[in-house]
Amino acid sequence: MSIFASIAAAFGIFAIYCLIPNYWMRNRSKRVVRCGEANEPWIALTFDDGPNPIYTPKLLDILKEANVKATFFVVGKQVLKHPHILSRIHCEGHSVGCHSFSHRHAWLMSPWHTFKDLELTRRAIESFLGYKPCWYRPPWGMFNLCSAAAARKLGLDIAYWSIEAQDWEAKTTVQHIYDAVISQAQPGSIVVLHDNRGAPGAPAKTLEALPLIIDTLKKKGYTFVTLDQLKGEMT
Ligand SMILES: [Zn+2]
Known part of the structure; x- marks a missing residue:
């Protein structure tokens, strides 16, 4: 096989395993929940990458104080810690x-690893909470050819988001996080924020912006719901 044929074959495999399923799942697949169809002004806050021993308890304090329920997409290794x-x-709640x-x-995981990784995560959560979680959001919001099949095998619904605030970036400011969420909010929106990872100290900005975001959205008449509640409204 010539070098050109080898390159073409490698690109073909890359497209079939990574590019095409990633585009499909992010943009077109009906199996992925990107936002609700809530007729009511409901909005879902979601927090990825935790639990974090510093930031997550503070985040929970903020949510408790505001009487707001959210959805946490946790990382198995962090759950065990x-x-x-x-x-x-x-x-x-x-x-x-x-x-x-x-x-x-x-894109860096084989089919076997894709299934195993998700199964380990679900098992970690189930071992501490005693029930099977029903939602999956892939890291970085990226899919491969096996991501959907792995989720289906474990009975997991796949959640994406409709609003992101780049709160993981070093250059992000509290004002930017606030503006990004408030300017894009609409009934059924799913907001992704982070209580772990990202640039050093990044979740501190998220925590600073959060009470302002909650206060403004409440004044606009929004009710905060979990993805379970949002999905219930959709079906
Ligand atoms: Zn993540």
């Missing part, structure tokens, strides 16, 4: 979903 925080998330075991990019 901080199960008591996972328990608190659950006990305070928030929903919990899988966000992979080690936050590895889907």
Whole structure:
């Protein structure tokens, strides 16, 4: 096989395993929940990458103070390190979903690893909470050819988002996070924020912006719901 044929074959495999399913799942697949169709002004806050021993308890304090329920997409490795925080998330009425075991990019995982990673995550959550989570959001929001099949095998609905605020970036400001959420909010919106990872100290900005976001959206008449509640409204 010539070098050109080898390159073409490699690109073909890359397109079939990574590019095409990623585009399809992010933009077209009806299996992926990107926003609700709520007739009411409902909005869902979601937090990825935790639990984090510093930021997640503070986040839970903010949500409790505001009487707001949210959805936490947790990482299996973090769950094993901080199960008591996972328990608190659950006990305070928030929903919990899988966000992979080690936050590895889907394009860097084999089919076997894709299934195994998700199964380990679900098992970690189930072992501490006693029930099977029903949501999955892939790390980085990226899919490979097997991501949907792995989620289906474990009975997981796939959640994406309609609003992101780049709150993981070093250059992000509290004002930017606030403006990004408020300017894009509409009934049924799913907002993705982060309580772990990102640039050093990034979740501190998220926590600073959050009370302002909640206050403004409440004044606009929004009700905060979990993805379970949002889906219930949709069906
Ligand atoms: Zn993530």
